[in-house]
Amino acid sequence: MKRLEVLRELAHQNNKKILIWVFDGIGGLPHPDKGGKTELEVAQTPHLDAFAQRASTGRTMAYGPGITPGSGPGHLALFGYPNDQLQIGRGVLEVLGSEVCFHRGQRVEGFALQPGDLAARGNYATHEDRDGVHVITNRRAHKPKTEETERLSLRLSEQIQIDGVEVFIFPGMEHRFGVVLRGAGLQEGLTETDPQVEGAPEPACEATRPEAAAAAAAVNAFVAGAKAALQGAGSRATTVLLRGIAERPAIPTLPELYGVRAGAVAAYPMYRGIANLVGFDVLGAPKTHREELETLKAHYNDYDLFYFHIKETDSVAHLGDFDGKVGVFEAVDPIFGEALALGWDAVVVTGDHCTPSVLMEHSWHPIPTAIWYPACLADDSPKLTERHCARGTLGDIEARHMIPLLMAATGKLLKYGA
């Protein structure tokens, strides 16, 4: 946080315009059937190529080598708030990165974490009642399938009733889920209900400070309700274990830190939610890339800092569809060209993480990135690719430095010390 305080002090307002263009899961890996080329190397993208030739290329890392970021942590790092600096609760990260949310037995779209919400990360687990003591016998409920977890989560959202508290459930992979409790006066300062070892009694949630007493009661009511709901559900899951129970973090937003007017263009709810968390106004309701472009154009005059998100590069890579990812780059390329033509003082093309289609998953590889501004040191990269970016003049930098770099590039950061 101390670095953010320095940045806040150096911030300087002007009308210069910045575009952060995110291809979700941008980076890939060579495919043996494609001449050993990556998706970015194969894609025919004249507008991106021309941009890369004017730009300084390099790579960003969200959490350093070996750490594969989820979408929540990846975007937080890109926006300058890596979680290892800020101590954002695991529950909050889980919820920010979830694409499915159940509320009162219904799937809901566009969930946004609000101030005062309490978020937790959960495990479905198995317990036994031994003379009234609930002993955890399997902390992961014998690893249910993801579909079973989705079914259980829907059921919990339908059946659990807590006075004055709304419950939102976010099913994850296998035994994992997220939960949000929303109600007046729910404050953090709570112990976890996960004993961490099997064969141990299930602990109740306790308040570590008096203000959190109502929240502890709500958490314990949630666990009791989950136990009741799981009876007769046809699963080895019989209880839930909650960890990382915390409020929405009080992040100093980008407008607060830099005095910028920040606008986000994204089609998918979770990216809209993350952008909202860090202070972007979330614009319009675009569904297609073309609609995203029109949204950007419509609000171009109203903001200094834009975040523009393309989801499908990630989605198709998760399916192992190398050609599909190439196709998304090629289809978006003219849209990118039109967006560029609006006129900018600094533009970066980057990602929140890599999703190589040969892996069908997010990966830990550094994120190919190209940044242009009038005073950038352009290199001789003919194209934005993993291999060119590995040798560019931007070098390898932590993703959290990207926003300060864009601010410096546009005269929005003053000198540090005389």
Place this chain on the structure above:
Amino acid sequence: MKRLEVLRELAHQNNKKILIWVFDGIGGLPHPDKGGKTELEVAQTPHLDAFAQRASTGRTMAYGPGITPGSGPGHLALFGYPNDQLQIGRGVLEVLGSEVCFHRGQRVEGFALQPGDLAARGNYATHEDRDGVHVITNRRAHKPKTEETERLSLRLSEQIQIDGVEVFIFPGMEHRFGVVLRGAGLQEGLTETDPQVEGAPEPACEATRPEAAAAAAAVNAFVAGAKAALQGAGSRATTVLLRGIAERPAIPTLPELYGVRAGAVAAYPMYRGIANLVGFDVLGAPKTHREELETLKAHYNDYDLFYFHIKETDSVAHLGDFDGKVGVFEAVDPIFGEALALGWDAVVVTGDHCTPSVLMEHSWHPIPTAIWYPACLADDSPKLTERHCARGTLGDIEARHMIPLLMAATGKLLKYGA
């Protein structure tokens, strides 16, 4: 500080000789009228070229991407003491980086911060007296011009009288200035007099520990004196707000850490002051590059670690004089050659920050650097330039690692652990 303690433990004394050659503001950017080349790319510097060909090239960053270091923070990072590690007060940084100092209505040269000095960062500000309550109405006195700030600072230094305390004022850009109070028993542990928001009452300075009571009284006397001096000064500034009030930091000096004998060759007062702060003996009184070389030669046998500073690369770049900066590199090149010929066990050529002449200001770009020692891994850079250094074998490193690297290169750092 923990890393410094490790370094102190590993330090090993020998007679190997190290030269740190600093071109102030070394790095530049391509100029459209110069075939897209930078100052370093254009300059004809046979001695520097030959050195780069034997060296490992790379780049250093003082505070990471996007942060433009002032001369004080930039040099502290290069000497191994980046301010984000050490919590040096903002007042101290301001004063260390200032080129103008007023004392008793006179401009003084060669101000050196002494142990026991109390330094603060100041704003000229505007206030209103509302029934005896001083309310801050503009925290920056409506942004006076820099010349007005210089005039006001001279006036304050002339008029403010505090018993047993000497006052030094350092005018900065627009509303900013630095102040040093020098007197017996002035200890840190003080609250700030800046309410941080406009429309709030101006707080008095208070001691947060009993030992700081005399200092709090001196600070409040300074503010009262400033208010009186600003009356009739023909400015919208009517008071001053002080932040970051602290003593000269108790930095473990380079001689203390490494057991080296450290000698500094610099012509300009502020670089001599910073070198003094970290434990260099400041040598002679050279005014020209040739006199700097003669100073180095005269003391060559007396020290193990030399800092050699060339100021003009920065000065001419601040004027936007591309050819002038090229000319300084070319004029200094034979001096560098003569200095090299003295014989060294490790030499680094680097900067404290970049000052591209096309920007006419310090910048945030990584600092081109070449280091030579017998066991360095030379790369194929034909010349020390921004673009070659972006791909050199040194890589991109934090500036604070340069001193340890030089110590290791000369056998002055032992193995860490068995």
